[in-house]
Amino acid sequence: MRRWLNEDVIAQGRLPLLCFLLGFIVGFLLIRLSVRLIRKQVRWWPGNLRSGGVHIHHMVFGVILVLSSGLGMVALYQNASVTTASVLAAAFGVGAALTLDEFALIFYLRDVYWEEQGRTSVDAVFVALAVTGLLLLGFHPLWLLDINDFRSDPSLEVRILVVVFAVVNLALAAIVIAKGKIWTGLFGMFFLPLLVVGAFRLSRPGAPWARWRYADRRRLMYRAIVRERRYRRPVIRAKIFVQDLVAGKPDVEHVRTAAEAELTRTVVPAPPAPHRHHLSLFASEPGPEPVSQTPDRGDGL
Numbered sequence: 001m002r003r004w005l006n007e008d009v010i011a012q013g014r015l016p017l018l019c020f021l022l023g024f025i026v027g028f029l030l031i032r033l034s035v036r037l038i039r040k041q042v043r044w045w046p047g048n049l050r051s052g053g054v055h056i057h058h059m060v061f062g063v064i065l066v067l068s069s070g071l072g073m074v075a076l077y078q079n080a081s082v083t084t085a086s087v088l089a090a091a092f093g094v095g096a097a098l099t100l101d102e103f104a105l106i107f108y109l110r111d112v113y114w115e116e117q118g119r120t121s122v123d124a125v126f127v128a129l130a131v132t133g134l135l136l137l138g139f140h141p142l143w144l145l146d147i148n149d150f151r152s153d154p155s156l157e158v159r160i161l162v163v164v165f166a167v168v169n170l171a172l173a174a175i176v177i178a179k180g181k182i183w184t185g186l187f188g189m190f191f192l193p194l195l196v197v198g199a200f201r202l203s204r205p206g207a208p209w210a211r212w213r214y215a216d217r218r219r220l221m222y223r224a225i226v227r228e229r230r231y232r233r234p235v236i237r238a239k240i241f242v243q244d245l246v247a248g249k250p251d252v253e254h255v256r257t258a259a260e261a262e263l264t265r266t267v268v269p270a271p272p273a274p275h276r277h278h279l280s281l282f283a284s285e286p287g288p289e290p291v292s293q294t295p296d297r298g299d300g301l
Helices: 002-010 015-039 058-076 082-100 103-108 116-136 147-152 156-178 182-188 192-200 208-213 218-247 252-266 276-283
Strands: none
Touching: 002 015, 015 082, 015 116, 058 082, 082 116, 103 116, 116 182, 116 218, 156 182, 156 192, 156 208, 182 192, 208 218, 218 252
16 A cells, blocks of 8 residues: 555655545545434534525535635645645545535535435536546546657657547547446546447437437337346446435335336437427526525535
């Protein structure tokens, strides 16, 4: 462990990244512990923080931490020591954890922390942890190219190779994500064969790709639905179990029923893409509802 820390982290200049990851994990675990204690109405725990009649979400403190630590990094990046950069990175990680823990509130523009849609926040946290872990291990989207050689020999041929590889990588990732395979797209940016496989395989039935390409091809849509139900069921059960473990005590029966409910809700044919002359109708539709103020949801701080 010490050898890995010295040779692969400190020597490679990744100590701030490690501190960010540790700050992110600690911040997420502490805020989840806080919200669970508040939900159980533990007497010795301080509970929600309010200003007058307004409940202050812990996302507010996350945004403040992210902005202040990020500003510190930008202002001091030329002259900051490794210690200073690591401290700022750890604070940035804590702020990012507090913010992403309420990602569902930002995404749905309403308070769904303890509802089914609240699992989106856990998904966002897992994505951030996975990407940060890959970067810490030395993986990067241009993994096929040696960045050190690029810096030492920035010739025209090398620059063209880097640009072409980056464009192909991003294009394949966009196709895979459009097919609804978020994790494959994210990990594939660090490992190109995953992107190639994901780009050639069937789209998920509710994804934008299926909406654009499978609307008039019923056989492909049927195959996509059958495959989704068959292979996604164990994945969804495992995901819901972990999410329940993070949010509260998991229940096996709830995992089964919730997984089937999610399959029923999400594994459906995508609607056909709207015609161009209908696009103006969507522009005049009202926007989303404002964020609701739920005074006693018990979500921490």
